[in-house]
């Protein structure tokens with residue numbers, strides 16, 4: 001039992017905006033009141049619900065491949081030495097599993113969503129997720145280039161497609177459905193892409209990216225999954241792609257959807273030399289469509305590693321940069337590409353990208369519908385979130401950074417014209433309450449009775465002037481796990497999964513089809529629930 005006294009509480013879900021209020025914890029949950037127990041004096045501090053990351057890449061085959069591809073960033077990385085409280089670990093752009101938990105919790109984040117899991121490597125992904133201490137996790141299953149699903153859409157069998165998606169989500173022990181470059185990753189198996197929403201996907205007559213998107217959004221809603229279809233739009237990263245993004249928003253047609261890393265999808269111009277920000281246009285369209293949420297995918301200058309199922313984009317990035325390139329094929333489900341990258345403020349394209357992420361965060365008017373991400377490690381490491389918070393809360397500081405950009409870049413962005421400063425309450429929404437709601441995790445992102453006791457306590461005026469870098473305390477499930485930014489105790493995180501309704505007949509259909517299309521046997525394909533040693537089934541809506 002624990003009582004936190006004297007702190008200013010920011011709990012936007014419960015309408016609490018900086019009031020000094022006690023927060024009481026018993027048995028890992030927030031409770032209205034309690035007698036006895038220990039207490040923390042949080043006078044001069046602010047109390048937030050633990051951070052929630054709606055889109056990150058922290059485990060699985062692709063990330064492991066990336067770890068092997070960039071040993072140079074790991075040699076230079078922060079090292080966590082083995083102590084009585086923790087295992088050893090290595091930072092760098094693709095931290096090891098233990099270090100991932102220490103770095104997230106050390107910043108005050110207590111729940112993360114691994115945003116791209118091929119079903120074929122789900123077993124491996126869950127082993128790594130299990131290894132990541134301190135934070136709770138969810139994971140999303142890649143579905144927009146799955147040939148079993150696409151073949152059913154081609155045949156017009158939407159009901160059976162729904163049953164297959166439902167079965168596959170449970171087979172992967174996933175939490176939701178991810179769509180990456182719908183149709184484009186399938187086409188990449190023939191060295192092609194899917195650049196237009198309404199043209200047939202390579203190998204199909206009737207299946208188009210638009211049809212994949214609308215069908216999956218419909219299926220996710222029909223299955224009542226707590227998190228909407230999580231969509232990485234076509235034409236990521238390409239000049240002029242804002243048209244595709246806005247067209248995609250229409251295709252979703254009133255269904256729920258979450259648009260991932262929209263910074264990478266808000267560009268104007270005809271080519272790399274004329275590329276410019278179209279954040280105003282995208283934000284206007286987004287503000288008008290209340291069925292949508294998004295995450296920012298902010299780019300910060302410095303090292304990154306781009307990792308995505310979007311194989312054709314990664315090949316293009318490799319051709320543009322000449323950097324190292326890795327490509328993975330995942331049978332008939334998906335693919336993956338990896339290219340290490342450095343964002344430079346002197347580079348015109350990179351400067352525009354940096355501005356676009358911040359512009360969208362400032363131009364999207366409802367903080368409940370936009371979440372803070374860097375699409376780690378694609379735009380920057382997640383541990384750099386405090387830098388973004390500073391840029392959002394301090395307009396003067398932000399404008400000073402814009403002035404350092406090349407004049408040519410400044411003409412192609414609108415960031416210098418934006419005066420908005422996020423309030424503390426809005427930061428709590430952006431980093432915790434909003435992403436928890438978007439994920440459908442009702443026990444996360446707030447400090448009302450019944451919530452998981454994930455609480456982060458920061459100094460109101462931190463010494464280095466940058467909020468979030470070093471929390472005074474992080475409490476996970478009622479236990480103090482971080483003090484002054486240092487890990488003091490290591491707890492295992494849980495994994496939330498969903499078990500949507502599914503027609504029993506579908507297993508027979510898949511069993512018969514399986515040996516014709518997979519190298520793995522049907523019996524070995526589904527991940528057993530027992531493998532997830534800390535699994536918890538989250539109810540569907």
Ligand SMILES: [Zn+2]
Nearest residue numbers: 055057115375
């Ligand atoms: Zn991503």
